[in-house]
Amino acid sequence: MPSSPSGTDRIIAVAVPVPGLGLLRYRAPGTERLVKGARVVVPLGGRTVTGCIVDPAATAPDRGALKDVKAIVDEWPFLPPAVVDLALWVGEYYAAGPGDAMAGAMPPSARQGDATSFRTVTVAELIPEKGPGYISEKCTPAPFPRGPKQRQAIEILTAEPGGVSLVELDRRGVSGATVKTLVTAGLVRLRQDVVMRDPFAGHDEGEGRWTMVPDATPERTLTPEQLSAWRHLEEAAIAGVFRTMLLHGVTGSGKTELYLRLARLVVQSRRRVLVLVPEIALTPSAAGLFRARFGDRVAIQHSGLSAGERHDQWQRIRHGDVDVVVGTRSAVFAPIEGLGLIVVDEEHDASYKQDEVPRYHGRDLAVLRGKMEQALVVLGSATPSLETAANARAGRYDTVRLTQRVHNRPLAAVRVIDMRQEFAARGADVALSEALLQAIEDRLSKGEQSLVLLNRRGFATVVFCRECAASIECPHCSVTLTYHRAVRRLRCHYCNYATPVPARCGACGGQYLEQSGFGTERLENDLRARFPGARLARVDRDTIRRRGAIAAVLQDVARGRIDILVGTQMIAKGHDFPAVTLVGVVSADVGLGLADFRAAERTFQLLTQVVGRAGRGDTPGEALIQTLYPDHYSIRAAAAQDYDPFYEREIEFRRHLHYPPETALINVIVKGRTLDAAMTDAHELVRRTRVHGPDGKVIGPAPAAVSKIKDEYRAQFFIKGRQRKPMRVALMRALEERADLKRKTSIDVDPMNLV
Numbered sequence: 001m002p003s004s005p006s007g008t009d010r011i012i013a014v015a016v017p018v019p020g021l022g023l024l025r026y027r028a029p030g031t032e033r034l035v036k037g038a039r040v041v042v043p044l045g046g047r048t049v050t051g052c053i054v055d056p057a058a059t060a061p062d063r064g065a066l067k068d069v070k071a072i073v074d075e076w077p078f079l080p081p082a083v084v085d086l087a088l089w090v091g092e093y094y095a096a097g098p099g100d101a102m103a104g105a106m107p108p109s110a111r112q113g114d115a116t117s118f119r120t121v122t123v124a125e126l127i128p129e130k131g132p133g134y135i136s137e138k139c140t141p142a143p144f145p146r147g148p149k150q151r152q153a154i155e156i157l158t159a160e161p162g163g164v165s166l167v168e169l170d171r172r173g174v175s176g177a178t179v180k181t182l183v184t185a186g187l188v189r190l191r192q193d194v195v196m197r198d199p200f201a202g203h204d205e206g207e208g209r210w211t212m213v214p215d216a217t218p219e220r221t222l223t224p225e226q227l228s229a230w231r232h233l234e235e236a237a238i239a240g241v242f243r244t245m246l247l248h249g250v251t252g253s254g255k256t257e258l259y260l261r262l263a264r265l266v267v268q269s270r271r272r273v274l275v276l277v278p279e280i281a282l283t284p285s286a287a288g289l290f291r292a293r294f295g296d297r298v299a300i301q302h303s304g305l306s307a308g309e310r311h312d313q314w315q316r317i318r319h320g321d322v323d324v325v326v327g328t329r330s331a332v333f334a335p336i337e338g339l340g341l342i343v344v345d346e347e348h349d350a351s352y353k354q355d356e357v358p359r360y361h362g363r364d365l366a367v368l369r370g371k372m373e374q375a376l377v378v379l380g381s382a383t384p385s386l387e388t389a390a391n392a393r394a395g396r397y398d399t400v401r402l403t404q405r406v407h408n409r410p411l412a413a414v415r416v417i418d419m420r421q422e423f424a425a426r427g428a429d430v431a432l433s434e435a436l437l438q439a440i441e442d443r444l445s446k447g448e449q450s451l452v453l454l455n456r457r458g459f460a461t462v463v464f465c466r467e468c469a470a471s472i473e474c475p476h477c478s479v480t481l482t483y484h485r486a487v488r489r490l491r492c493h494y495c496n497y498a499t500p501v502p503a504r505c506g507a508c509g510g511q512y513l514e515q516s517g518f519g520t521e522r523l524e525n526d527l528r529a530r531f532p533g534a535r536l537a538r539v540d541r542d543t544i545r546r547r548g549a550i551a552a553v554l555q556d557v558a559r560g561r562i563d564i565l566v567g568t569q570m571i572a573k574g575h576d577f578p579a580v581t582l583v584g585v586v587s588a589d590v591g592l593g594l595a596d597f598r599a600a601e602r603t604f605q606l607l608t609q610v611v612g613r614a615g616r617g618d619t620p621g622e623a624l625i626q627t628l629y630p631d632h633y634s635i636r637a638a639a640a641q642d643y644d645p646f647y648e649r650e651i652e653f654r655r656h657l658h659y660p661p662e663t664a665l666i667n668v669i670v671k672g673r674t675l676d677a678a679m680t681d682a683h684e685l686v687r688r689t690r691v692h693g694p695d696g697k698v699i700g701p702a703p704a705a706v707s708k709i710k711d712e713y714r715a716q717f718f719i720k721g722r723q724r725k726p727m728r729v730a731l732m733r734a735l736e737e738r739a740d741l742k743r744k745t746s747i748d749v750d751p752m753n754l755v
């Protein structure tokens with residue numbers, strides 16, 4: 001786009017999706033419509049990129065040195081201004097930069113413009129003024145088609161006045177050549193239709209399914225406790241102002257019904273609703289429930305959709321064609337206007353924290369977006385995060401509690417199995433205790449369902465040499481490889497490196513390689529061997545790669561087609577399976593050994609959540625927790641399903657050791673080709689950070705707990721303090737002085753994982 005005369009030029013600030021870049025300024029013609037949130041094509045070095053206008057009336061000290069905008073993609077905001085502001089806040093708070101943050105707010109196809117993302121379908125239709133005449137074989141202006149395929153095509157098109165796609169005609173035996181003959185004869189014409197891809201289609205076959213179809217969704221009568229909670233929530237929703245409320249309800253207490261009622265109330269007031277769930281595995285059931293109440297005015301947003309489906313759903317949201325959006329953490333950037341309610345279900349879940357730049361927390365952004373939009377924010381959980389609970393107890397959030405299950409159903413009876421005794425009696429390689437196996441057998445005899453949790457996938461966690469004791473490690477990461485028996489390969493769960501199991505030890509040449517430890521694949525194998533007639537399914541990352549697989553399995557469980565469901569934490573939360581009366585937890589303490597201050601909190605949350613899957617129907621439930629540490633306070637509190645004693649014990653620990661939420665924390669990883677190089681650079685960065693006075697304590701550096709990932713060695717240090725901004729500013733100033741370290745450094749503000 002050539003520049004207009006300098007007197008009418010405008011300067012605009014643009015965020016481009018390039019890591020590490022700040023806002024860039026360009027000249028744009030003053031005669032064009034330039035608005036915040038619109039996309040523009042701009043030059044960057046020797047290439048062109050699509051960016052987003054964040055300030056259509058910016059300034060620059062030397063406008064003559066600026067480059068010209070090449071093209072203006074949108075006349076109206078592609079991203080709503082509130083989403084632009086949210087992304088800019090993310091870029092600053094999480095030390096990511098505006099480009100990375102803005103890229104996260106845009107759908108994957110946005111950088112190329114809309115046109116390339118629409119799916120066009122060629123449709124054949126009868127020419128209206130000619131079709132009936134030919135069909136009746138009466139007086140016709142041209143020979144009536146006599147070939148069987150041509151006749152078949154005419155019959156199909158006659159029954160479909162709106163036309164039939166060439167793909168569908170081919171599927172029904174009518175080739176493109178036959179259609180071309182009819183077009184040449186003047187009987188049929190072709191048109192191009194833009195088709196919105198429907199991620200909800202195909203649920204009968206299971207392929208491409210992103211929703212579970214509930215058997216029935218009548219509006220349930222609220223219990224007295226639910227009714228009291230509803231009145232508080234209703235009052236907040238009607239007020240139409242920003243407010244954050246913690247809905248702290250035990251598992252099975254009916255939080256979802258309150259979400260649905262709130263959504264209806266907000267939609268009736270002509271505002272819209274955003275519902276966040278922590279994992280893709282939870283979207284089918286959530287989407288199914290909301291679609292049952294709100295029909296097709298429900299959209300979904302998550303990374304499991306194809307690029308086309310995600311684009312089309314995004315466009316439906318942006319055009320105001322939906323009232324409710326259900327999605328994972330990235331849906332917090334959904335282009336919803338008139339937002340009146342944001343629900344963050346299972347708000348405690350660590351999956352709301354993004355691992356890649358920008359490392360934002362979806363729950364915290366939901367609260368911020370609610371503030372920007374003057375919307376009610378409801379954080380729901382049976383096991384609130386310590387951060388949320390601390391905010392509630394400090395009066396920053398209002399709290400509504402549900403202490404009883406619906407219909408006065410009892411919480412599951414819990415037994416803690418001391419695996420030290422099991423190992424003494426049956427050997428150290430035992431995965432399933434006799435008590436758990438007998439309990440599963442009892443459920444099978446009664447036609448009830450069982451759920452078995454182990455938060456570790458694979459068949460064996462270690463393969464080692466019996467002669468020299470060396471274990472097989474990943475050549476790219478400082479971790480052992482996990483054996484996956486189904487594919488007969490060893491795999492790294494950090495970099496995905498895979499290799500066949502060697503015949504001999506690589507260290508000593510020994511012939512005897514042994515397996516140790518176990519994951520969900522081993523549990524599935526053992527249970528199939530013990531209960532050969534049982535219908536068994538497994539849910540983990542290895543089994544749900546196929547599109548729609550997770551929804552298909554969960555639908556089968558809900559409809560009683562599965563007797564035993566084995567899985568990782570994907571099955572532990574949010575699901576409502578009334579026929580599940582038994583939950584077994586294997587290696588309940590698997591996370592307690594991690595060098596992470598959140599280990600006890602995560603263990604308590606996972607156990608409490610999975611125990612809550614049992615007994616949600618008319619039959620009381622039972623849970624068996626297998627552990628080597630039966631007296632650990634997190635396991636005891638989870639067995640009692642009692643949140644308050646756990647909170648008091650854990651917050652005291654955090655207070656004494658100055659961990660969040662009692663203090664703010666930034667985790668910094670510096671990478672290098674060798675560990676010495678990484679440590680040297682980390683020491684330099686620590687020194688410079690301290691010079692700039694971060695208003696806190698800089699701890700480290702030291703080798704990271706996993707010192708090498710993907711051939712990069714990692715050194716780690718922390719910044720602790722009361723105020724995040726001075727901590728962040730000190731670190732960023734140090735990086736500005738050593739710009740060569742920027743690409744080697746990962747910054748995580750408010751980290752959820754220190755390993």
